[in-house]
Amino acid sequence: MTVQVTNLIDIAVAAIVIISVYTDLKERKIYNVVILSGVLAGLLLNLLNDGSSGVLFSLKGLGAGMALLFIPFVLGGFGAGDVKLLGAIGAMKGTVFVCKAFLATGIAGGVLAVCVLIKQKRLFATLKRIGTSFLVLVTSVFKVNTLKNLDKAEFHESLPYGLAIGIGTLAAYLVG
Template sequence: VPNWVTYPFILSGWVYAFAAFGWEGLGWSLLGTVVGLLLLMPAYAIGGMGAGDVKLLAGVGAWILFQHTVNSFCVSAIIGALMAVAMVVARRAWKKHQDQFWLILNEIMVIKSPERLAEIAAERKPRMLLLPYGIPIAIGTIGYFLWMGMLV
């Protein structure tokens, strides 16, 4: 997700929170931004996610405040998992990706250096089936709002 989308998204969330709820609202919005960053930062640190996806969830946090950011993230993670499974099944590559999943999980458990994990991920990336995670974030956030009855 490009910076020209994510930065205005984050900033406009802060401006809205301040305009609608004053300093307290801005504080909650800033906290939501930090929560959004922290939720995806580990995946980014080891090369499993792009910076734009991390900033997109930070923008979600800026708008919906921290109270709903974690829930929105959980729904987004479920959507992302379903999309990933659908992509693998559509390519008829279940065994390959199952082996890859266990290899990556093992690397995370054994290799404690985020820098080394990021290097390994960068080497593997050209051969992998990639899911643009901004899509599950958007669908998951909208889905969460629909589920909670928060969309008119």
């Protein structure tokens, strides 16, 4: 039964991630009904697999996944759908997997962001602004800065981070 449940969890992760990446790319939105389905699938399948320990496993993964993107979300760097998607992945696959996916997502997101900036011919201007913002942050200890200054002010398009989460999740599967 454990192998069958594990396969169902992997299918659920694939479905949730594929749907979320598609809707994020097409509509710039990750739907709550998709996320909730993933969380419920994780809770139910892990319950079937390991009883109350499985539910705890899911809840820890959900919390870890959401916690990893919470501060960047509060600072304006990510949308709520991105936070919830990583949480849903954690609910299905657990804390260790979601941490691996998060690290791979960061790398994928950085590569995708550089590609977008190169396409927009704004890479050097953005690096200069980031450097300036860093200096302002370091020199003004009591000032609260957000990431909002860095994103949409000069850009014609933004990065749908669901794609980076999808790539990061795939990478976490490949790493094992």
